[in-house]
Amino acid sequence: MIDAVICTIGDELLIGQVIDTNSAKLALALEEAGIHVYRMISIGDRREEIASVLTEALREHAIVITTGGLGPTKDDITKAVLCQISGSKGMVEHPGQLEQIHQFLKNRGLDALPSNLAQAQVPDQAEVIVNRLGTAPIMVFRQVQGGGTLYALPGVPHEAVGAIPDVMADIKAHQSLDSILHKNIMVYGIAESALSERIAPWEDALPADMHLAYLPNPLTGIRLRLSIYGGNAQENEKRMETQLETLKQMLGPLVYAHQDSDLQSTVGEMLKKTGKTLSAAESCTGGEIAHLITSVPGSSAYFLGSVTSYAVAVKETVLGVPAPTIETYGVVSSQVAAAMAEGVRKLTGSDYAVSTTGLAGPAGDERNPVGTVWIGVAGPLGTRTVSYCYKNDRKRNIERFAASALNFLRLILQEEL
Amino acid sequence: MIDAVICTIGDELLIGQVIDTNSAKLALALEEAGIHVYRMISIGDRREEIASVLTEALREHAIVITTGGLGPTKDDITKAVLCQISGSKGMVEHPGQLEQIHQFLKNRGLDALPSNLAQAQVPDQAEVIVNRLGTAPIMVFRQVQGGGTLYALPGVPHEAVGAIPDVMADIKAHQSLDSILHKNIMVYGIAESALSERIAPWEDALPADMHLAYLPNPLTGIRLRLSIYGGNAQENEKRMETQLETLKQMLGPLVYAHQDSDLQSTVGEMLKKTGKTLSAAESCTGGEIAHLITSVPGSSAYFLGSVTSYAVAVKETVLGVPAPTIETYGVVSSQVAAAMAEGVRKLTGSDYAVSTTGLAGPAGDERNPVGTVWIGVAGPLGTRTVSYCYKNDRKRNIERFAASALNFLRLILQEEL
Numbered sequence: 020m021i022d023a024v025i026c027t028i029g030d031e032l033l034i035g036q037v038i039d040t041n042s043a044k045l046a047l048a049l050e051e052a053g054i055h056v057y058r059m060i061s062i063g064d065r066r067e068e069i070a071s072v073l074t075e076a077l078r079e080h081a082i083v084i085t086t087g088g089l090g091p092t093k094d095d096i097t098k099a100v101l102c103q104i105s106g107s108k109g110m111v112e113h114p115g116q117l118e119q120i121h122q123f124l125k126n127r128g129l130d131a132l133p134s135n136l137a138q139a140q141v142p143d144q145a146e147v148i149v150n151r152l153g154t155a156p157i158m159v160f161r162q163v164q165g166g167g168t169l170y171a172l173p174g175v176p177h178e179a180v181g182a183i184p185d186v187m188a189d190i191k192a193h194q195s196l197d198s199i200l201h202k203n204i205m206v207y208g209i210a211e212s213a214l215s216e217r218i219a220p221w222e223d224a225l226p227a228d229m230h231l232a233y234l235p236n237p238l239t240g241i242r243l244r245l246s247i248y249g250g251n252a253q254e255n256e257k258r259m260e261t262q263l264e265t266l267k268q269m270l271g272p273l274v275y276a277h278q279d280s281d282l283q284s285t286v287g288e289m290l291k292k293t294g295k296t297l298s299a300a301e302s303c304t305g306g307e308i309a310h311l312i313t314s315v316p317g318s319s320a321y322f323l324g325s326v327t328s329y330a331v332a333v334k335e336t337v338l339g340v341p342a343p344t345i346e347t348y349g350v351v352s353s354q355v356a357a358a359m360a361e362g363v364r365k366l367t368g369s370d371y372a373v374s375t376t377g378l379a380g381p382a383g384d385e386r387n388p389v390g391t392v393w394i395g396v397a398g399p400l401g402t403r404t405v406s407y408c409y410k411n412d413r414k415r416n417i418e419r420f421a422a423s424a425l426n427f428l429r430l431i432l433q434e435e436l
Numbered sequence: 437m438i439d440a441v442i443c444t445i446g447d448e449l450l451i452g453q454v455i456d457t458n459s460a461k462l463a464l465a466l467e468e469a470g471i472h473v474y475r476m477i478s479i480g481d482r483r484e485e486i487a488s489v490l491t492e493a494l495r496e497h498a499i500v501i502t503t504g505g506l507g508p509t510k511d512d513i514t515k516a517v518l519c520q521i522s523g524s525k526g527m528v529e530h531p532g533q534l535e536q537i538h539q540f541l542k543n544r545g546l547d548a549l550p551s552n553l554a555q556a557q558v559p560d561q562a563e564v565i566v567n568r569l570g571t572a573p574i575m576v577f578r579q580v581q582g583g584g585t586l587y588a589l590p591g592v593p594h595e596a597v598g599a600i601p602d603v604m605a606d607i608k609a610h611q612s613l614d615s616i617l618h619k620n621i622m623v624y625g626i627a628e629s630a631l632s633e634r635i636a637p638w639e640d641a642l643p644a645d646m647h648l649a650y651l652p653n654p655l656t657g658i659r660l661r662l663s664i665y666g667g668n669a670q671e672n673e674k675r676m677e678t679q680l681e682t683l684k685q686m687l688g689p690l691v692y693a694h695q696d697s698d699l700q701s702t703v704g705e706m707l708k709k710t711g712k713t714l715s716a717a718e719s720c721t722g723g724e725i726a727h728l729i730t731s732v733p734g735s736s737a738y739f740l741g742s743v744t745s746y747a748v749a750v751k752e753t754v755l756g757v758p759a760p761t762i763e764t765y766g767v768v769s770s771q772v773a774a775a776m777a778e779g780v781r782k783l784t785g786s787d788y789a790v791s792t793t794g795l796a797g798p799a800g801d802e803r804n805p806v807g808t809v810w811i812g813v814a815g816p817l818g819t820r821t822v823s824y825c826y827k828n829d830r831k832r833n834i835e836r837f838a839a840s841a842l843n844f845l846r847l848i849l850q851e852e853l
Contacts, residue, residue: 031651033473034618035464036661036696038457042478047452056450058485061459061476068475091629092650126827132633152828154629175652177832234453299744305730306723309744313722316798316830324750326743327716327726333741333784337754367750381733413733 021194022055024076028069028088028097029174032061041086041172041179048183052191053199053248054082064088069100077104077166082190087174089155091134098142098158101171105160107142115149116141116156123154145171148185153178159189168193200247200255202263205276205285207240207426214241218269229262237418238311239281240426275429282425283311283318289432290321295370297428299325300338300363302350303377303392307421323367328359338362349386351376353404356395364397371398373428375420380413392420394427400435403427437614437665439472441493445486445505445514446591449478458503458589458596465600469608470616471499481505486517494521494583499607504591506572508551515559515575518588522577524559532566533558533573540571562588565602570595576606585610617664617672619680622693622702624657624843631658635686638679646679654835655728656698657843692846699842700728700735706849707738712787714845716742717755717780719767720794720809724838740784745776755779766803768793770821773812781814788815790845792837797830809837813848820848 025045031037042059049056057080062068069088076083088097102110117139124131138154141147148157155173163169170189172182190196206214211233215222222231228250234242245262247255267274275285290297299308309325312318328334331350335342340358348354356376364372377392378384390409395402405427409419442462448454459476466473474497479485486505493500505514519527534556541548555571558564565574572590580586587606589599607613623631628650632639639648645667651659662679664672684691692702707714716725726742729735745751748767752759757775765771773793781789794809795801807826812819822844826836 030647030649031661032460033463033476034467035460035462035473036651036659038455038460039476040455043449043452043455045452046450050451056452057480059450059456059478063474090650092632123827126825127627128825129627129630132629134632135629177654177828232451232453296747298750301723301726304727305735305739306718306726306728306742306744309718309723309746310721310727310834311723313744313746314831314834318722319746322722323747324743324745324754325723326741326754327723327730328741329726329730329736330740330784333715337741337743337783366754367747414731417727417731 020053020055021081021196022057023049023082023084024057024080025059026072026076026083026085027059027061027174028064028085029061030063032087033063040176041174044180045084045086045183048187049082051199051201052187053197054190064096066096066100069097070104073100073169074104074164077163077169079166081167081194082170083167084170084172084186086172086179089138089171089173091132091138091154097171101145101158101160101169102142105142105144105163105169107144109143110140111143112139113141113147113156116147119149119151120154148182148189150178150182152181157182157185161193197249198252199249200252200259202245202259203277203279204243204245204263204266204270204274205240205278205280206243206270206273207275207282207422207429208273209241211235211241218266221265221269225262226258229258237415238422240275240422242279272430272433275426282422282429284315286425286429286432287312287315287318287321289429289436290371291317293436295436296321296323298323298363298367298369298372300359300372300374301325301327302329302334302359302375303379304375304417304421304424305329307417308373308375308424311421311425323369326363326366334359338366349384351378351384351387351391351393353393353395353406356393356404357397357402360395360397361402371396371428371432373424375424377420379416379420390416392416392423394420394424396428396431398431398435403431437470437472438498438611439474440466440499440501441474441497442476443489443493443500443502444476444478444591445481445502446478447480449504450480457593458591461597462501462503462600465604466499467616467618469604470613471607481513483513483517486514487521490517490586491521491581494580494586496583498584498611499587500584501587501589501603503589503596506555506588506590508549508555508571514588518562518575518577518586519559522559522561522580522586524561526560527557528560529556530558530564530573531556533564536566536568537571565599565606567595567599569598574599574602578610614666615669615672616666617669617676619662619676620694620696621660621662621680621683621687621691622657622695622697623660623687623690624692624699624839624846625690626658628652628658635683638682638686642679643675646675654832655839657692657839659696689847689850692843699839699846701732703842703846703849704729704732704735704738706846706853707788708734710853712853713738713740715740715780715784715786715789717776717789717791718742718744719746719751719776719792720796721792721834721838721841722746724834725790725792725841728838728842740786743780743783751776755783766801768795768801768804768808768810770810770812770823773810773821774814774819777812777814778819788813788845788849790841792841794837796833796837807833809840811837811841811844813845815848815852817852
C-alpha cells in the first residue's frame with residue numbers, strides 16, 4: 020500500500036488561531052483512493068524546519084502533500100524552500116497561472132500588484148496545476164531527491180479543497196493504486212453507538228475484504244461507507260449491492276439517501292420531482308434552515324422563502340401566531356411551532372412549511388431546559404410537531420435543531436408525496 | 437523560550453474521519469502562556485510509532501502534550517507505550533480516578549465494566565490529574581528519560597479541552613516562562629495582497645522582535661495579528677499600542693474591531709449599546725445573514741427577525757416591493773434592494789434593516805453576471821444601497837454577500853449611531 024504524509028504549514032496553526040481542516044479533507048480523499056496516511060504534521064513558517072520535515076518525509080513516503088505558506092505576504096516562505104529542496108536552479112514564470120492571476124484579479128476589479136504577479140513564479144523543477152480558485156499555483160515536484168512526489172497546495176481552505184480532485188487525478192495517473200470500491204448510505208436520527216449496536220451482527224459477518232466506516236456529521240447525520248479492497252471490479256459491484264440491500268432493510272426509514280448527500284438536497288429532490296413548494300418559519304435556528312435549503316443550487320424552484328421570527332412580536336404580526344397561544348403554552352411549545360408553520364405556509368402560499376422554536380442556549384427558560392426544540396411541519400394533509408432536547412453548546416444545538424427539522428420534513432414528505 | 441510539541445493519537449484522524457480541534461485549543465492556551473508550539477503531529481494507534489515520536493519529542497522539547505489513545509477499547513494502546521518510555525516498572529491503581537470512574541458511570545446509569553475500571557490503572561511513574569469529565573485519567577510524566585515533561589490527555593474533545601486549565605497550571609508551576617504578547621486588528625473590505633502592499637512600509641520597519649501575521653477568513657475579513665516575543669511586558673504593551681495606532685491610522689474605516697471578533701458581533705455591540713433594533717430581508721443570501729446575526733449569544737436583544745424572500749411573489753406580498761419596481765429594474769437591482777430593506781423595516785418595526793438581492797450562482801441572468809449582489813440598508817436617516825460582484829462558487833458567494841452586507845451595515849451604523 021502506498022503511503023502519504025500531510026504537512027500543513029503556517030504559524031497561525033501553531034498558535035491555535037486556525038483549526039486545520041485541510042488535513043482531514045485531504046486524508047479522506049487519500050484514504051478513499053486506498054492510500055494510507057502515515058502521519059500529519061503542522062509546522063511554522065520557518066525555513067529550516069520546513070526543509071528538514073519535507074526532506075525527511077519525501078525520503079520515506081511516496082506522497083507528501085503540503086498546504087499553506089504560498090500566499091503573497093512576507094511570512095509565506097514555503098516556495099523558497101521548495102525551490103531549494105527540489106534542486107531547482109531558480110524561479111520561472113508559469114504563463115497559465117499568470118493568466119489566472121490576471122483574470123482572477125480583473126474579475127474582482129482589483130489591480131494586479133507586484134506581489135500578486137510574483138505568485139506566478141515557480142521553481143523550475145515544478146509542474147504546475149493552475150489554481151482556478153486563487154492566485155497561488157498548485158505545484159508538483161516528482162521524485163524529489165530520488166524519493167517521493169511533493170504536492171504543494173495553497174492554505175486557504177476552499178482553495179486547498181478545490182485542488183483535491185486535480186491532485187488525486189495526478190496521483191492516480193502516476194501511482195499504481197490497488198482498486199477500491201466505496202458506496203455510501205446516509206442515515207439520520209440515530210446515535211453512532213446505537214447504530215453500531217443495531218447492525219453489529221451484519222457488520223461482524225462482513226467478508227474480510229469489506230470494511231464499514233462511520234462518518235458522523237451534526238448537519239447530515241451518519242454517512243455509512245462500505246468499502247471493498249482489491250478483487251474484481253464487476254463482481255465487487257454485485258457483492259456491494261447485496262450487502263447494501265441487507266443494510267437498508269435493517270435501517271428502514273433512518274436511511275435518507277443511497278449516496279453521499281445531505282438532508283436539504285434530499286428534501287429538495289422530493290419537492291422538485293413532485294412540483295411542491297416549501298417555506299420556513301424559524302425562531303431558534305435563526306435562518307440556518309433557510310440557509311441550508313438555499314445552499315442547494317436550483318432551490319429557487321421549490322423554496323419560496325422564510326420568516327425568521329426572533330422577536331415575539333414578529334411571530335404575532337408577521338406569522339399570525341395568536342398571542343393567547345404564546346401566553347398559554349409559552350413560545351417554545353408544540354402549539355407555537357404548529358402556528359408558525361401554518362402561518363408562514365399561508366403567508367407564502369407554499370405547499371409545505373417547516374418551523375422551529377426552541378432554546379439554543381446559553382440558557383433555558385422557566386418552562387424548558389436549554390437544548391429544547393419544537394419542530395412543526397404544515398402541509399396539505401395537516402400539521403405535525405415533534406420535540407427534541409440536545410445537550411450541546413449554542414452553535415451545535417442550532418445545527419442539530421436545523422438538521423432535525425429537515426429530517427422531520429423529509430419523513431413527512433416521504434409519507435405524503 | 438520554552439517550546440512544546442502537541443501529538444494527537446488515533447487512526448480516526450489519519451483517515452480524515454475526525455477533524456482535530458484539540459491541537460488548536462491546546463496551542464492557543466500554550467501560546468497565551470508564552471510557550472512556543474514547535475510542531476503538531478497526528479499519528480495512528482501504532483505502538484512503535486507512538487514510542488518513537490514521543491521519545492524524540494521529549495528529547496528535544498520541554499513539554500509534550502498528547503491527546504487520545506487512552507480509551508477502554510483494544511485499539512487504544514498509548515498507555516502501554518507511556519509505561520514503557522517513562523521507565524515505569526508496572527501499573528498501579530489511582531484511587532482518585534477509580535472513584536471518579538464509579539461516579540461518572542453511576543451518574544449516567546451505567547454499570548462499571550472491567551474495561552472501565554482498568555482505566556484507573558496508570559504507569560507507576562505517572563502523576564495523575566483526575567479527569568472530572570470522563571473515565572480516562574490525565575497523566576503527567578516528568579523529565580522522561582532525562583528530557584521533557586509529558587502530559588497525556590484524553591482524546592474526546594470536551595475532556596481534552598476541560599483538562600487544559602489543570603495542565604496549564606501545572607506547567608506554570610514547573611517552568612519559568614518568557615512573555616509573549618499578541619494583539620489583533622480586524623479588517624474588512626480589502627484583499628490580502630492589497631493590504632500587504634498598503635502597509636508594507638510600516639511592516640518592513642517593524643523591530644526584529646515584532647511579527648505581523650495575516651489571517652484571512654471569508655466571513656470575517658482579515659485578522660492582522662501583531663506579536664512581540666520576550667522583553668519587558670509593560671514596555672511591550674506600550675510599544676504594541678504605538679505600532680497599532682499607526683496601523684489603525686493607515687487603515688481607517690477598514691478596521692472594524694481592535695480584538696479578535698467578527699462583523700456580526702461588532703454590529704451587535706453597536707446596536708446593543710444604542711438600544712437600536714435590526715431586521716433583515718434576504719434573497720440570495722437565503723438566511724445566512726440572519727444565521728450569522730443570531731449565532732451571537734444575546735442577539736435577541738436587538739435582532740427582531742427577517743424575511744427570506746426567495747420567490748418574487750414573497751418579495752411583493754410579504755415585503756411589499758412594488759411589482760412595477762421589479763419589472764422595471766429587475767429583481768437584482770438597487771431599487772429592489774432598497775424596497776426590500778424598507779419593507780422588512782416596516783414589517784418588523786425595527787430601527788435598521790439590511791437586505792440582499794443577487795445571483796449566488798451557478799448562473800447569472802439576462803441583466804447581471806453571476807456573483808452580483810445589491811445590498812440595501814434602511815434606517816431612520818434614509819436608505820442606501822451598494823453593489824459588488826464576486827467570482828466564487830455558490831457557497832462562497834453567499835458567504836461574501838452576507839459578510840459584505842454586514843460590513844455595509846457596520847459602516848452606516850458607525851456613521852449614524
